[in-house]
Amino acid sequence: MNLSGELKQLLSSEFVSALEIISQKADDFGVRVFIIGGVVRDLLLGKNIYDVDLVVEGNAIEFCKFIEAENCCNIERISPDFGTAKITLKQFKNLSLDFASTRTEKYPKKGHLPVVDKIGCTLLEDIKRRDFSVNALALSINKNDFGLLIDYTDGVKDIEKKELKILHDNSFIDDPTRIIRGLRFAYKLDFKLEKNTQILQKEYLQHFNNNDICYERIKQVVKLAFSLNSTELYNEFINSKIYKLITAAPFLKDGFCIKKAVEKNKKLIPNENIWLVYLSCCINLEDTEKLNLNSKELSIFKELNRLKHNKVKINSNYDIYNQFNNVPMESIVAYLAITQDNSAQIYIDNLMNITPAINGNDLIELGFERGRIIGQVIEKIKEEKINGNIKNKEDEFLLAKKIMSEFYN
Ligand code: ATP
Ligand code: MG
Numbered sequence: 001m002n003l004s005g006e007l008k009q010l011l012s013s014e015f016v017s018a019l020e021i022i023s024q025k026a027d028d029f030g031v032r033v034f035i036i037g038g039v040v041r042d043l044l045l046g047k048n049i050y051d052v053d054l055v056v057e058g059n060a061i062e063f064c065k066f067i068e069a070e071n072c073c074n075i076e077r078i079s080p081d082f083g084t085a086k087i088t089l090k091q092f093k094n095l096s097l098d099f100a101s102t103r104t105e106k107y108p109k110k111g112h113l114p115v116v117d118k119i120g121c122t123l124l125e126d127i128k129r130r131d132f133s134v135n136a137l138a139l140s141i142n143k144n145d146f147g148l149l150i151d152y153t154d155g156v157k158d159i160e161k162k163e164l165k166i167l168h169d170n171s172f173i174d175d176p177t178r179i180i181r182g183l184r185f186a187y188k189l190d191f192k193l194e195k196n197t198q199i200l201q202k203e204y205l206q207h208f209n210n211n212d213i214c215y216e217r218i219k220q221v222v223k224l225a226f227s228l229n230s231t232e233l234y235n236e237f238i239n240s241k242i243y244k245l246i247t248a249a250p251f252l253k254d255g256f257c258i259k260k261a262v263e264k265n266k267k268l269i270p271n272e273n274i275w276l277v278y279l280s281c282c283i284n285l286e287d288t289e290k291l292n293l294n295s296k297e298l299s300i301f302k303e304l305n306r307l308k309h310n311k312v313k314i315n316s317n318y319d320i321y322n323q324f325n326n327v328p329m330e331s332i333v334a335y336l337a338i339t340q341d342n343s344a345q346i347y348i349d350n351l352m353n354i355t356p357a358i359n360g361n362d363l364i365e366l367g368f369e370r371g372r373i374i375g376q377v378i379e380k381i382k383e384e385k386i387n388g389n390i391k392n393k394e395d396e397f398l399l400a401k402k403i404m405s406e407f408y409n
Contacts, residue, residue: 001156003139004147006043007035015052018092021072022054023141029066032057033141034123034150036100037130040137044159045189053098055138058120060099061085083119102126107174111212114175124152131178132185133158133165158194165194172204176213179204179242180221187225187233205241215290218245226275229262231255234278246291247283252338257281261337265348268329280304280334296328304331314343318383321351356381357393358400366400367408377403 008016019035026033035043036055043049056063064085067073073087076096083101088094104121105114118125123138130136133153140148149156158165164182166172172179179201182193193201225233234255237243243250252258258281262274269277276297285305288298312323324332324347336344358381360374368374381399384390390399 001149001151002145002147003040003043003149006046007139007147010043010047010049011052014092014095015049018089018095018097019052019141020146021089021091022067022097023143023146025067025070025072026056026063026141027143028070029063031063032123033063033099034138035141036126036138038135040139040149041134041155041159041189043139044137044156051098053100054141055100055102055123055126057102057123057126059083060101064099082116103129105129109212110173111176111208112214113217123150127152128167130167131171131175131181133167134163134185134189134191136167161194162189162191163194164191164197166197166200169196169200172200173212175217176204176208176245177217177221179245180218180225183233183236183240183242184221184225184228186236187228187230201240205244208245210290213245215246216292219291219293222246222279223275226278227272229259229274229278231259234258234282237282243282247287250282251284252281255281257337257340258334261333264345265329265333265336268348269333273330276300276330277334277337280330281337300328300330300334303327304334307331307335308338316387317346317351318386320347321354321386323347324352351386354382354386356385356396358396362397363400366397367404368400373407 007019011019022033034055034057035052037053039049039052054060060083061078061080064073064075064078064087067087068075071090073089076086076088078085083103085099086096087099088096101119102121102123102125103119104117104125106117107114114129127136127138133155135155136153137155138150140146140150153165153167164185166178182197182201185191186193225237232255238250238253238255255278258278262269262277280301285301288301293301307323307327312319314320314323320343324344329348332344332348335341356378358378360378363374363377364370368377377400380403381390381396384399385396390396
C-alpha cells in the first residue's frame with residue numbers, strides 16, 4: 001500500500017515539501033527514514049496531521065548532523081541517550097521535525113521506565129517495542145518508495161477491524177501505562193480491545209503488584225485520558241477495573257455526574273485541570289500519595305476531602321459562602337458531582353462574586369479608626385449583602401453608620 005496521496009492531502013504543503021527535502025537527504029546519506037507511530041494510523045483514518053514523528057533506521061543524530069553540514073537545517077536539540085534530535089529546516093523556519101533513531105528497549109524493573117538497549121537497530125526491532133499494532137505502522141519517505149506503508153504487525157487490518165492489539169503477551173507487564181493509553185485510544189478512535197488483549201489486561205489487573213508500577217507515568221497517562229472529559233471513558237475506567245491501578249475502591253462509579261458538573265461550570269476550570277476533577281471524584285486523599293502530585297494539585301484533593309467530611313450546618317447563604325470561599329473550583333465541582341449538593345452550585349452561580357461596594361477609605365471617611373475594625377465592618381457588610389439583606393451602596397453606608405453608632409457609643 002502506498003500513502004503518498006494521503007500524505008499530500010492531509011499534511012500542509014509546507015510539510016510535504018519538508019519531507020521531500022528529508023527524502024533527498026536520506027538517500028544522499030544512505031539511510032532509511034520513516035514516518036512512524038500514531039501519525040500513520042491517523043493518516044489511514046483520514047485525520048489531518050499537524051506534526052509527524054520520524055525515525056531513522058540507524059543513528060538520527062548523525063543524519064541530522066549531515067543535513068546541518070549541508071547547510072539545510074539547524075539542530076535545535078539532541079539527546080544522545082535516546083538518539084533523538086529536533087531540527088528546523090532553513091527553508092521552513094516555523095516547522096520543526098523530530099527524529100528518533102530506531103532503538104530497542106529493556107525493562108530492568110518491570111513496569112518502570114525502560115532503558116535504551118540498542119540504538120540503530122532494524123525498523124522491525126523498533127516496531128516491536130511499541131504499544132498497539134495500530135501504532136506500529138511505518139511509512140517510508142525514501143525517494144524510491146516514498147509513501148510505502150510498512151505493516152509488520154497487521155496494523156492495517158486492526159484499523160479496519162477497529163481493534164487495539166498489543167504486540168506480545170508481556171506488553172502490559174512491561175508497561176501498564178499501556179492499559180490507560182488503550183483506554184484513551186479506544187475512546188478517541190472508537191476502537192475496542194482485541195480479544196487476547198482484553199484477556200491479558202484483565203489478568204494483569206487481577207494479579208499485578210504495586211511495586212511493578214511507575215506511578216509517575218501512570219499520572220501522565222491518566223491526565224491525558226481524563227482530559228478528554230468523557231463519561232464513557234470514565235465509566236470504562238471503572239467497569240474494566242482499570243481504576244485498580246490507582247485505587248482499591250473508586251469513589252464515584254458513574255461519570256455522568258462528573259461530566260454534567262464540569263460542563264455546567266466549564267468556564268471556571270482551565271482545560272488543563274479538567275482531569276483533576278475526574279481523578280478527585282475517583283480516588284481518595286490517601287491514594288494521592290503515590291501519584292506524586294504537585295502542591296496545587298494536592299490542595300484540590302485536600303479541600304475536597306475537607307468539604308466531604310467537615311459537614312457544616314447551613315443556615316444562610318453566608319454559611320454557604322464560607323463553606324466554599326477560597327476552595328479551588330476543581331474541588332467545588334468535584335464535590336458537586338459527588339454529593340449533588342446544590343449549595344455548591346448556589347455558591348458558584350449567585351454568591352462567589354459578591355463583594356461590598358464600600359471600601360476601607362469610605363469607612364475611614366465616615367469616621368472609623370484605622371485598624372482591625374475596618375476589615376470586620378467590611379466583612380459584616382459582605383455577610384448582609386450575601387444574605388440578601390442589603391442591596392446597594394446606599395444600604396451599605398447605612399449599615400456602616402449603624403455599626404459605627406453601636407461601636408463607638
Ligand atoms: P496521539 O495521537 O494521542 O499523540 P500517538 O500514537 O501519536 O497518539 P504518542 O504518545 O504521541 O501517541 O506516541 C507516539 C508513538 O510512540 C505511539 O504511536 C507508539 O508507537 C509509541 N509509544 C508511545 N508510548 C508508548 C508506550 N508506553 N509503549 C510503547 N510504545 C509507545
Ligand atoms: Mg503523538
